[in-house]
Amino acid sequence: GAGVSQSPSNKVTEKGKDVELRCDPISGHTALYWYRQSLGQGLEFLIYFQGNSAPDKSGLPSDRFSAERTGGSVSTLTIQRTQQEDSAVYLCASRIPYTGRGANVLTFGAGSRLTVL
Amino acid sequence: KNEVEQSPQNLTAQEGEFITINCSYSVGISALHWLQQHPGGGIVSLFMLSSGKKKHGRLIATINIQEKHSSLHITASHPRDSAVYICAVSRYGGSQGNLIFGKGTKLSVKP
Numbered sequence: 001g002a003g004v005s006q007s008p009s010n011k012v013t014e015k016g017k018d019v020e021l022r023c024d025p026i027s028g029h030t031a032l033y034w035y036r037q038s039l040g041q042g043l044e045f046l047i048y049f050q051g052n053s054a055p056d057k058s059g060l061p062s063d064r065f066s067a068e069r070t071g072g073s074v075s076t077l078t079i080q081r082t083q084q085e086d087s088a089v090y091l092c093a094s095r096i097p098y099t100g101r102g103a104n105v106l107t108f109g110a111g112s113r114l115t116v117l
Numbered sequence: 118k119n120e121v122e123q124s125p126q127n128l129t130a131q132e133g134e135f136i137t138i139n140c141s142y143s144v145g146i147s148a149l150h151w152l153q154q155h156p157g158g159g160i161v162s163l164f165m166l167s168s169g170k171k172k173h174g175r176l177i178a179t180i181n182i183q184e185k186h187s188s189l190h191i192t193a194s195h196p197r198d199s200a201v202y203i204c205a206v207s208r209y210g211g212s213q214g215n216l217i218f219g220k221g222t223k224l225s226v227k228p
Contacts, residue, residue, distance in 0.1 A: 033214040042219065042221060043203065043205070043216075045214065045215050045216050047214075048212050048214025049214075050212070050213070056211075056212035056215055058212075059215065089158065093162075105162050106150070106152075106165070108160040
């Protein structure tokens with residue numbers, strides 16, 4: 001697609017339920033990033049995928065959070081047993097291979113706003 | 118103390134003014150990013166730099182590695198430049214995607 005697509009754009013769920021957030025990066029972008037922005041807070045790194053390398057999961061806040069990227073394209077961020085503090089906008093970004101033209105540019109999706117009641 | 122500090126936190130300018138936003142960081146870095154977040158929430162990547170200076174239209178980004186400082190300049194500011202500007206760094210030796218973000222500078226340009 002023309003841009004990074006995220007779904008759902010809004011998700012309201014009850015505490016304790018599991019949620020899945022999807023990111024469809026720009027075709028050919030081998031690097032994919034997940035970040036989150038809590039209300040009134042700054043951006044926070046969650047996880048980074050680069051090609052076939054092992055992902056950098058160091059930003060995941062707890063073992064309730066996991067992410068996978070299938071076939072080097074679509075990524076799913078899963079939050080199990082959601083808590084109210086998980087409420088945030090979850091942002092996905094992608095980038096072309098580092099040596100490519102325009103490699104400096106991160107392209108962000110519009111985000112998925114998660115509200116945990 | 119945050120590893121990435123931005124100043125000012127808020128900035129109001131008149132249309133046409135020259136604007137400078139500052140970013141200081143306390144860790145070794147491999148790259149520094151400037152991002153723009155529009156009032157609707159969308160984020161646009163403006164620059165990624167590891168040395169020197171980059172220019173795109175009315176925007177100029179500079180970085181001084183020795184002083185661990187970067188500046189974002191906007192020339193001939195316009196109300197459409199109103200947004201939150203965010204500085205982020207990737208730690209030297211860490212993954213490219215593991216960015217440490219500043220808290221942002223909210224810019225409002227009045228007509």
